[in-house]
Amino acid sequence: MEQTSAIAALSALAHPGRLEAFRLLVRAGAEGMAAGDIARETGALPNTLSSNLNILGAAGLVKSERRGRSIVYFAAYDRMGALLAFLMEDCCAGNVEICAPAVEAAGRAACAQGTC
Numbered sequence: 001m002e003q004t005s006a007i008a009a010l011s012a013l014a015h016p017g018r019l020e021a022f023r024l025l026v027r028a029g030a031e032g033m034a035a036g037d038i039a040r041e042t043g044a045l046p047n048t049l050s051s052n053l054n055i056l057g058a059a060g061l062v063k064s065e066r067r068g069r070s071i072v073y074f075a076a077y078d079r080m081g082a083l084l085a086f087l088m089e090d091c092c093a094g095n096v097e098i099c100a101p102a103v104e105a106a107g108r109a110a111c112a113q114g115t116c
Contacts, residue, residue: 060076
């Protein structure tokens with residue numbers, strides 16, 4: 001991931017409503033969630049949620065697909081992984097013990113999503 005893309009992703013996540021929606025989608029897994037369900041779960045107003053999901057989508061962190069009358073949103077796990085890899089790229093000056101807890105936590109989170 002290039003720096004510009006990382007900044008866009010981090011900027012998109014640097015808002016309480018967007019971060020909450022993104023984390024909810026990460027927990028939802030491969031099934032994703034309909035926009036109405038996201039709004040109910042987060043308590044967001046529809047227009048605010050729509051704006052937040054558009055910003056997350058523009059940063060590549062969220063994908064969507066139409067299913068009948070609903071739009072279902074998904075976390076873009078590949079993009080999330082690329083962002084995490086970018087953040088840890090030069091981690092710890094070669095001292096693996098420092099980064100080990102973060103790597104283990106990311107591994108546990110991936111396994112919880114069924115992607116390990």
